[in-house]
Amino acid sequence: MTVVLASVVMEVATFDTRRKLDNALQLERDLGLLLSTLLDAETGQRGYLLTGQNDYLEPYHLALDTVAPILARIGGKVREDSIQQLRLQRVNALTADKFRELSQTLVLHTTEQRDSLYMLFDGKLDETLMDRIRHTIDLLRQEELEDIARRYRQVNRLSSITTVLRLIGVVGLALVFYYIYTQLRPLFAQKLRIIADRDHEIEERIRIERMNTDLIATLNLKNRELDQFAYTASHDLREPLRTVRNYVEILTEDHAEQLDDEGHAHLHLIHRTTDRMRVLIDSLLQYSRVGVGEQLVQVDLQRTLTEVLENLQFAIERSAAIVTVSALPRVPGYPIALRQLFQNLLTNALKFHPPGVPPQVTISAHCTSDRAVVYVQDNGIGMTKADQQRIFALFERLHPADIYEGQGIGLAFCQKIVQLHRGELTVTSKISQGSTFSVALPLADVHEETGPNTPD
Known part of the structure; x- marks a missing residue:
C-alpha cells in the first residue's frame, strides 16, 4: 500500500x-x-x-x-x-x-x-x-x-524515496515466495511418501485433502483481500473529492443562513472545482488509452459520421444547427478512436458559435492517390493565427470556462488520435468567419506490421 x-x-x-x-x-x-x-x-x-x-x-x-x-x-x-x-x-x-x-x-x-x-x-x-x-x-x-x-x-x-520503497517491496515479495515454497515443499514430499506406502494411502489422501481444502480456503481469502484492496485503492483516489463535495452540500443545506454572499460564492467555486477535477481525471484516463485494444480495420467514415450525428442529435436540435455531410471514403483505422475524433470536432463546431446564430457545419472529403482529407467547416467564432498554434496543446483553453465549457483536452485528444493513424490535423480560421479543421488520413495500411494497438 x-x-x-x-x-x-x-x-x-x-x-x-x-x-x-x-x-x-x-x-x-x-x-x-x-x-x-x-x-x-x-x-x-x-x-x-x-x-x-x-x-x-x-x-x-x-x-x-x-x-x-x-x-x-x-x-x-x-x-x-x-x-x-x-x-x-x-x-x-x-x-x-x-x-x-x-x-x-x-x-x-x-x-x-x-x-x-x-x-x-x-x-x-x-x-x-x-x-x-x-x-x-x-x-x-x-x-x-x-x-x-x-x-x-x-x-x-x-523519485529516490519511491525507488527505495520499490526495492523493499521486491525484497518482501521474494520473502513471500520463499515462505510459500517452504510451506509447499513438505506437501510434495508427503505425497511421495504416500505413493511409497500403500498401506497409508487412504489416511494420507484424507489428510492431504484437508490440507488442500484449508489451502484453497486461504487462497480464496487472499483473493478476496486483493479484490478489496483493488477496490479501496481506486475508491480512495476519488474519496477526497467526494468528501469535499459532501461537506460543501452539507454547508449549503444546513448552514446556508449563516453564510453571506461571499461564503456562498466560495462554496459554489469549490463545488465546480471538484467537478472539474473529477472530469479531468476521467478525461486523462481516456486520453492515455486512445486506441488501446482496438484492431486496425477498414472504417467506413460515412457510417461513422452517421453514428456521431445520432449521438449528438440532442445538441444539434437544441442549437438549431444545420449539419451537411457529403460522401466520405473508407480508410484503415481504429473505429472507436475515429468516431471519438469526429464527435469531438463536431461538438466544438456546435459549441463555439456566436450567441443567437445557429451553427452551420459542413463535412466533406477529398481523396488523392495515397490519402483522404476530411474537412469539418463551421460558421463559428473563429480564432487568430496565433491561437491556431495553441489549441492542440493539452489543457489549452482560448476562452474562460464560464463562457464556453470544457477541459481544454478535446483537440489534444483529436491530435493524438490522428497521430495514432499516422495522419495530420490542421486548422484554418479567421475571427468571426468560422474555422475549418482538416483531417488527413493515409489510405494505405501503414500499420500492417504493428497489428492491434496495445499498451506499451
Whole structure:
C-alpha cells in the first residue's frame, strides 16, 4: 500500500511539474511578445514622427488591439501567486503609461506643438518606461524559473524515496515466495511418501485433502483481500473529492443562513472545482488509452459520421444547427478512436458559435492517390493565427470556462488520435468567419506490421 501511495504521489508531483513548466514556457512567450509589441509600437511611432507617413502607425494600432489580450493571458498564468500578480499589475500600469506617452506624442505632432514634443523627447520618458517594463518582466521570469527548479528538486527527492520503497517491496515479495515454497515443499514430499506406502494411502489422501481444502480456503481469502484492496485503492483516489463535495452540500443545506454572499460564492467555486477535477481525471484516463485494444480495420467514415450525428442529435436540435455531410471514403483505422475524433470536432463546431446564430457545419472529403482529407467547416467564432498554434496543446483553453465549457483536452485528444493513424490535423480560421479543421488520413495500411494497438 505504501509503495502504491508513493507512486501516486510521484506521478502527481511529476504531472504538476510538467504543467508548471508548460505554464512557464507559455508565460515566457507571452512576456517576450508583449515586449516586442511595445517596441514595434514605439519604433513605428518614431518613424511616423520623422516621416509623417501613416503606414508607420500600423504597429501602434496593432499594439492597442493585442496588448490587452496578452496581459490577460499572463494574468491567467500567474493568478495563483500573489507576488507575481502585483508585478503584473505594475506591468499593466507601466504599459498604460507607455501608451499614454505614445498617444501624447502623436497628439503633439498632429497639433504641431513642436516645442512640447521636443521637451518630451529630451526628458527620455520613453526609455525610462521601457527600462522599468523590462525590469518588472525580468522579475516575473526569474520567479517562474526558481519555482520550476524547486519542483524539479522535489520530484528528484520523491523519485529516490519511491525507488527505495520499490526495492523493499521486491525484497518482501521474494520473502513471500520463499515462505510459500517452504510451506509447499513438505506437501510434495508427503505425497511421495504416500505413493511409497500403500498401506497409508487412504489416511494420507484424507489428510492431504484437508490440507488442500484449508489451502484453497486461504487462497480464496487472499483473493478476496486483493479484490478489496483493488477496490479501496481506486475508491480512495476519488474519496477526497467526494468528501469535499459532501461537506460543501452539507454547508449549503444546513448552514446556508449563516453564510453571506461571499461564503456562498466560495462554496459554489469549490463545488465546480471538484467537478472539474473529477472530469479531468476521467478525461486523462481516456486520453492515455486512445486506441488501446482496438484492431486496425477498414472504417467506413460515412457510417461513422452517421453514428456521431445520432449521438449528438440532442445538441444539434437544441442549437438549431444545420449539419451537411457529403460522401466520405473508407480508410484503415481504429473505429472507436475515429468516431471519438469526429464527435469531438463536431461538438466544438456546435459549441463555439456566436450567441443567437445557429451553427452551420459542413463535412466533406477529398481523396488523392495515397490519402483522404476530411474537412469539418463551421460558421463559428473563429480564432487568430496565433491561437491556431495553441489549441492542440493539452489543457489549452482560448476562452474562460464560464463562457464556453470544457477541459481544454478535446483537440489534444483529436491530435493524438490522428497521430495514432499516422495522419495530420490542421486548422484554418479567421475571427468571426468560422474555422475549418482538416483531417488527413493515409489510405494505405501503414500499420500492417504493428497489428492491434496495445499498451506499451
